[in-house]
Amino acid sequence: MSSTRDIDALIDLMARLPGLGPRSARRAVLHLIRKRALLLGPLARQMQLVADTARECLNCGNIGTADVCDICSSAKRATGELCVVEDVADLWAMERSGVFKGRYHVLGGTLSALDAVGPEELRIPKLMDRVESEAVTEVILALNATVDGQTTAHYIADQLESRVRVTSLAQGVPIGGELDYLDDGTISAALRARKEV
């Protein structure tokens, strides 16, 4: 390779990002070097800043730059509603929709007999604590519609249903979705959950 060792090392590190392979990492690094004043320098500094400050919220598991994240520390978000998600990406997706005004709880995965993931491996005991300590009135299960996600939802609902209202996201046809392109499971879920117009 003609690029020197330092540039090769950068390409190798970039290729470990999800969505980038060796080829697109090379392209990205070349682009970065061409814009080194405007992009590579600022990106390096921002990465170092985030590397030094990013951490998991001790309360909900969200990622932020303080021990307790912005959402957990905002009094406005203490609505009594607690939305349970599998991971931080799901929390961010919920936030982007801008509809949910309460707080979150990030499990950090799903229960899985196969991978020996029990409640203790997830943030489930902490969830139970929060339901007591934060005057939670409703737990909204926003887990993925996968087998493991739904198993986890059932487990949590079992544990909580005597203590608090437990709901889950509706399943059905996505907005803009065409029936022809939907899987059978979604169609039958949407049919079972049909409602009066």
Place this chain on the structure above:
Amino acid sequence: MSSTRDIDALIDLMARLPGLGPRSARRAVLHLIRKRALLLGPLARQMQLVADTARECLNCGNIGTADVCDICSSAKRATGELCVVEDVADLWAMERSGVFKGRYHVLGGTLSALDAVGPEELRIPKLMDRVESEAVTEVILALNATVDGQTTAHYIADQLESRVRVTSLAQGVPIGGELDYLDDGTISAALRARKEV
């Protein structure tokens, strides 16, 4: 957004990389934060190092970490063959093939009447100098098979043909290529350049 301002700023910077959009930038940043000790920290440091040291070779235009790149400063590569490419990505592609043992000259683009790119905007005067000063015996034009690339190749060949041997890469069917999937231009080029078996 629940992620704090620093993390958002990092996502915005990452989204400016070629091949990453806002969605994949978010995914990449989340991955980086999860692996902050093993990946985000080292990546930040390596980026800073490259931002501080990367520069264009004064001789050939390749990107390296010294004023004159490894290839230009290696006596082994002084074979008298000079391969002319459009940009650094093409040079890297040639180097990966490992077949060419000479030196390179990166033009930094192609001539373009439409975009008002003349020989002075490219590294063409420097190419003329090098042909004299480096005892070049053959100039190999490895320009892209586009209209602008071929126009540039003709221009350079015109300037040089009285002074040095000028060749260009063969055009034809790619190795592993299926005729059915090739464009008409490639098929007719391959047919015109047919050879005895």
